[in-house]
Amino acid sequence: MSEFTSARRRYVVLAPHALTSRAAKMAHGVIAYSSDSVVAVVDPDHAGKRVRDVLPYLSSEAPIVASLDEGLLLAPTSLLVGIAPAGGKLPDDFREAIRGALRARLEVVSGLHVMLGDDEEFAALAREHDTRIWDLRLPPAAPLFSGAAWDVSAKIVLTVGSDAAVGKMTAALELLRAARDRGVDAAFVPTGQIGIAIAGWGTAIDRVVADFAPGAAEQLVLEGERRARDLLFLEGQGGINNPAFAPVTLALLFGGAPDALVLVHNVSRDRIEDYDVPVLSYRALIRTYEGLCATVKPARVVGIALNTRDCDDNEARAQIERARSETGLPCDDVVRNGPHALYDAIAPALVKTEVLHA
């Protein structure tokens, strides 16, 4: 799995003309959840403002600057490529900023499919300036799935989605926070480039050769058990009827050997992103995910984490109520309302009684 130990990073985040778009979810994730700090974001469209001015829900005071050079004045240690476009290619206008960062001896951190470390120019610059490139998605050599994940004694909770990019990582990170607040020894198990950037370890399962993707997921939960005794929040990927990403979803569903599932849905989404395929109903999603688990290692959906970011308060409340009544399951928006209510409702299904009442 990817892992670079480092002192706490000070990031300049590169998101030119994109900070407020969905393409910048790497930037958003690290700003919101990393224990590293973000000293500046490069986006000339909003230069002079602070992140919280354009993205209030991130509550970040980090300044937005017009260029990398301005960011360098704030003593960063690392440049983060802040976008994660479908297909993972490097936009041409990013090359100059990456060259500049390497010349300034910054570590360059990227979650793109294309490996910056394989780029001859970047690799030479990194050597010349005695710095390094961390390709978050570079996967380890993974073994075939062995079944060892079935013997993990920590409870494994996998976030499963109605589609890609609906909030599975966020739900896992928020529920982790609630579990830790309740004194549970819990860990986040990162499976994608943004989660890896946030947690500092993990494997981008989507970048693993298909035959070995379940084995790579299994290795992650085995590592997770070394990091936390009670509870693992395994970051889900894709969606079970996303025609491009469903194989990765299934690699986590089988290879990650979850004991329980938390279903995540963005209530504003009714089609699978980029495809003319409808998002499934709550009941169809639950039936499909539980039905697949039942064929290998049974796991039930124990709660629903709704993403109501695009709703007003009344609409959000109505959506949460609708999901509860359609499914009979605990349901909440863990960003809007905090994770504690949903965590407390599902904890009896996740945590051994002695831990719950410790």
Next chain:
Amino acid sequence: MSEFTSARRRYVVLAPHALTSRAAKMAHGVIAYSSDSVVAVVDPDHAGKRVRDVLPYLSSEAPIVASLDEGLLLAPTSLLVGIAPAGGKLPDDFREAIRGALRARLEVVSGLHVMLGDDEEFAALAREHDTRIWDLRLPPAAPLFSGAAWDVSAKIVLTVGSDAAVGKMTAALELLRAARDRGVDAAFVPTGQIGIAIAGWGTAIDRVVADFAPGAAEQLVLEGERRARDLLFLEGQGGINNPAFAPVTLALLFGGAPDALVLVHNVSRDRIEDYDVPVLSYRALIRTYEGLCATVKPARVVGIALNTRDCDDNEARAQIERARSETGLPCDDVVRNGPHALYDAIAPALVKTEVLHA
């Protein structure tokens, strides 16, 4: 996709101490179905016999020899690594034979996960002796799934299995033969190393990076449509509750955009190979495969191809009858009984009426 054009090959097949084992399914597949010829098989355990003496169902007159050197006397053009072990590693005792083949200017053809062309010694020998290495599993750079497969006008039939290695490729190849006998313009679409060796093109979907596996499957059916107008038999992989290989299964189910499914099962198999997981019932398999297809592009199971190789005639008949009565679907063993009866029973569901009665 992998494709090496070549005059018709004359293979020496390397299967030392393994020809009669399941590990030699590459050897068995090429002997049974390739239009290339097999001039000798290397297996000292059976040297002096012919293939049909030890594997009667292959009806091959090819001699079995004790060593590569004996095989070289029969003027081969190519060496085929005849085994496909789980994990795809090259057994140490194969190295000497591969060196010898390259020194004798034979093309070396391998379906292992490990790429022989990346082995410095083998690559140097191939250059030195002006020959080549064909790594069947070396995947192309595949795009993300685009949806173009949904517009293919040829009917796409995917073989789906109760597990890996139950006979999905064989069922596809036998049904192809029947379709062509009936005058239908049909093609086999290879998705694994053995199918690629047999057909001379294709992509090993299990070797593609997970995010791009459905896109690679889509490219194959687009290429298939250029090869046949009416009907494509898309080779399935794995099994939907095989914890290691199910992601590859799903990549074909969604990326290959099938119009119909043929379910394949080995009646002697009741556990998933290498895992303590039960094989699903016919009805559960049909429900699971059709249920997943229904979430993206609907496709029904139109027939069942049973592998009754380990049964006597009475038991085979009883197993076929049981599958028919449990499912209400046409069912046969297309090796034991030939493919025409099953093909004729399912053809109305596969082929446009005007083709069927041409």
